[in-house]
Amino acid sequence: MTITPDTSTDVGGEADEQRTVDETDVTVMDPYATYEGRQEMRSRSEISATELLRESGAVLRLSEAAAAELSASTAGSEDETMIINMGPQHPSTHGVLRLMLELKGEEVLRTKPIIGYLHTGMEKTAEELTYLQGTTNTTRMDYLSPMFNELVFALATEELLGITDEMPPRATWIRMFMCELNRIASHLLFFATNGMDMASTTSMIFGIRERDSLLRFFEQASGLRMNHNYIRVGGVAADLPDDWHGTVTAILDSLERKLVEHDELFSGQPIWHGRSQGVGVIGAEEAVALAATGPTLRATGVPWDLRRDEPYLAYDEVDFDVIVGTHGDTFDRYSVRMNEIRESIRIARQCIEAMPAGDWRIQDKKVTPPPRARIDESMEALIHHFKIFTEGFRVPEGEVYVAVESPRGELGCYLVSDGSAKPYRMHIRGPSFVNIQTLPHLMKGGLMADAVAVISSIDPVMGEVDR
Amino acid sequence: MSEVAAPDGEVAPAAPPEPEQRHGAPVSRSRGQVVLHPTRDTYLAVVDALQDEGFNLCSDLTCVDHLTYGAGRLVPDGVVVERFELVVNLTSLRRRERVRLRVQVPESDPTVPSLFARYPGTEAMEREVFDMFGIVFTDHPDLSRILMPEDWEGHPLRKDDGVGRIPVQFKGTGARVEPNR
Numbered sequence: 214m215t216i217t218p219d220t221s222t223d224v225g226g227e228a229d230e231q232r233t234v235d236e237t238d239v240t241v242m243d244p245y246a247t248y249e250g251r252q253e254m255r256s257r258s259e260i261s262a263t264e265l266l267r268e269s270g271a272v273l274r275l276s277e278a279a280a281a282e283l284s285a286s287t288a289g290s291e292d293e294t295m296i297i298n299m300g301p302q303h304p305s306t307h308g309v310l311r312l313m314l315e316l317k318g319e320e321v322l323r324t325k326p327i328i329g330y331l332h333t334g335m336e337k338t339a340e341e342l343t344y345l346q347g348t349t350n351t352t353r354m355d356y357l358s359p360m361f362n363e364l365v366f367a368l369a370t371e372e373l374l375g376i377t378d379e380m381p382p383r384a385t386w387i388r389m390f391m392c393e394l395n396r397i398a399s400h401l402l403f404f405a406t407n408g409m410d411m412a413s414t415t416s417m418i419f420g421i422r423e424r425d426s427l428l429r430f431f432e433q434a435s436g437l438r439m440n441h442n443y444i445r446v447g448g449v450a451a452d453l454p455d456d457w458h459g460t461v462t463a464i465l466d467s468l469e470r471k472l473v474e475h476d477e478l479f480s481g482q483p484i485w486h487g488r489s490q491g492v493g494v495i496g497a498e499e500a501v502a503l504a505a506t507g508p509t510l511r512a513t514g515v516p517w518d519l520r521r522d523e524p525y526l527a528y529d530e531v532d533f534d535v536i537v538g539t540h541g542d543t544f545d546r547y548s549v550r551m552n553e554i555r556e557s558i559r560i561a562r563q564c565i566e567a568m569p570a571g572d573w574r575i576q577d578k579k580v581t582p583p584p585r586a587r588i589d590e591s592m593e594a595l596i597h598h599f600k601i602f603t604e605g606f607r608v609p610e611g612e613v614y615v616a617v618e619s620p621r622g623e624l625g626c627y628l629v630s631d632g633s634a635k636p637y638r639m640h641i642r643g644p645s646f647v648n649i650q651t652l653p654h655l656m657k658g659g660l661m662a663d664a665v666a667v668i669s670s671i672d673p674v675m676g677e678v679d680r
Numbered sequence: 681m682s683e684v685a686a687p688d689g690e691v692a693p694a695a696p697p698e699p700e701q702r703h704g705a706p707v708s709r710s711r712g713q714v715v716l717h718p719t720r721d722t723y724l725a726v727v728d729a730l731q732d733e734g735f736n737l738c739s740d741l742t743c744v745d746h747l748t749y750g751a752g753r754l755v756p757d758g759v760v761v762e763r764f765e766l767v768v769n770l771t772s773l774r775r776r777e778r779v780r781l782r783v784q785v786p787e788s789d790p791t792v793p794s795l796f797a798r799y800p801g802t803e804a805m806e807r808e809v810f811d812m813f814g815i816v817f818t819d820h821p822d823l824s825r826i827l828m829p830e831d832w833e834g835h836p837l838r839k840d841d842g843v844g845r846i847p848v849q850f851k852g853t854g855a856r857v858e859p860n861r
């Protein structure tokens with residue numbers, strides 16, 4: 214952590230007419246200081262009352278006058294407070310999240326997340342890739358739940374192709390099955406890092422260990438532990454491996470036993486309660502206004518889960534509960550995720566029971582490649598194979614928005630096709646990107662020491678925030 | 681708000697040339713999804729009306745640059761297409777319903793009113809659209825770049841902004857790499 218220079222300078226921003234920067238105020242920059250101009254948190258005298266209020270965590274609007282009055286009363290003098298910088302290379306910021314905090318002693322007055330350190334232009338890249346290659350791109354966004362990223366892109370493309378109804382049931386169920394396993398893996402990693410941020414190395418080791426058993430299964434199924442590119446347009450890349458029943462049942466059985474242990478160790482433990490209960494509280498109204506989704510929203514008591522409320526795949530055929538919290542604090546977000554693991558185990562078990570036989574990808578030779586054996590005997594199959602892998606398949610013109618419930622919230626894909634083999638525009642609505650906006654609200658009035666616990670309770674993945 | 685009652689939105693076709701309207705904005709359907717086409721002037725009024733109707737979550741706000749694909753765009757009669765199209769997805773948690781707004785934004789004056797006062801969660805999304813497309817949102821509290829560095833030139837997701845032609849610039853090294861356009 215470094216203390217940033219108190220004076221704030223300004224390097225050209227496009228829309229800075231409203232602001233007046235005193236020329237004499239601009240000092241020579243320290244060449245070693247990280248400096249992002251207007252993106253940084255600035256001192257109270259330089260910003261509008263609305264921005265001040267937002268950084269102080271106010272969500273529901275006040276008038277500018279009321280805001281100014283409020284901020285004047287809470288601010289104290291400038292020399293009592295200090296703006297400090299946390300990240301992007303801080304171990305508890307989950308990647309390259311950078312926060313600037315205004316502190317008064319140990320108390321956090323204002324918070325501003327600064328993002329973009331992992332921006333690699335994936336939405337731009339998507340415009341250069343065919344629909345077949347598209348899933349290799351999206352799978353790298355939220356690298357802790359790659360299946361969901363592949364799924365949402367595949368569902369959007371299939372919607373544009375108009376082949377949603379032709380999807381073989383086995384493909385749908387495999388997708389649902391793999392996504393639920395991925396949700397468990399992702400929540401387990403949350404458990405690991407959330408514990409680590411509260412100085413519990415045991416939960417770190419437990420969470421990573423349990424998650425690894427699932428990653429090993431993913432490796433069997435797709436060949437890769439992460440970034441699987443398993444769910445593709447038209448189905449899945451391969452059928453489930455031999456003896457997948459046995460492997461997964463063993464994993465789920467052991468996981469259920471471990472979850473009881475975890476509960477004994479953490480959920481009922483007084484230190485854990487002390488660190489997380491009543492810390493980082495957000496109400497339902499504020500969470501909805503900030504467009505928060507997923508466990509962050511459900512912890513406030515809003516029962517909004519796209520699997521139940523806008524069923525996709527075959528979620529209307531399985532039985533599960535939507536887990537909600539009451540207080541919207543760090544502990545509720547933790548327990549919502551822990552109980553969602555149990556629900557996901559329930560869904561995965563139902564998938565094992567009900568897994569239909571048959572094709573695992575659509576038998577439309579314009580969309581999915583023909584089986585390898587057919588290529589040796591059929592000229593037509595060879596042509597289809599060649600066409601799909603060289604120029605891809607064309608998708609009819611149109612635009613569509615498809616959303617799925619990822620472990621972090623609503624993961625949406627807005628896809629525009631101009632009728633060619635590459636998307637004209639592909640936009641991913643990353644739940645982490647949106648949820649991170651709740652941080653100023655969650656941090657307000659809290660202690661510096663709780664800040665890391667609050668960050669990890671949102672469970673942001675920077676690959677998805679910055680895309 | 682009488683049309684609202686119909687769940688599928690299949691409002692009885694009145695006179696043949698009259699396109700379907702909702703809160704004064706023409707309505708089209710894209711793969712079964714309801715799309716409203718307000719103008720920039722009616723944008724806020726339509727959003728307000730939808731918010732009153734119960735669309736309390738602004739799921740997504742993004743933009744499309746229709747520089748090279750303008751003509752084929754499917755819009756209802758009477759909508760004048762422009763280069764940029766602001767796309768807003770609103771969700772009603774109570775009614776489990778989604779609606780999408782597509783607002784045409786001209787290249788010559790890329791300004792749109794901000795939704796920040798109505799949906800505070802659009803703050804980061806509007807900054808992203810400003811960063812990536814150069815659309816200016818009036819009344820936004822902090823319209824600065826969000827993903828690109830502050831001193832970046834250009835708006836990467838515009839179609840006339842090339843791919844892979846701009847060398848990465850590292851700040852604070854003293855040496856500047858000139859953009860090789």
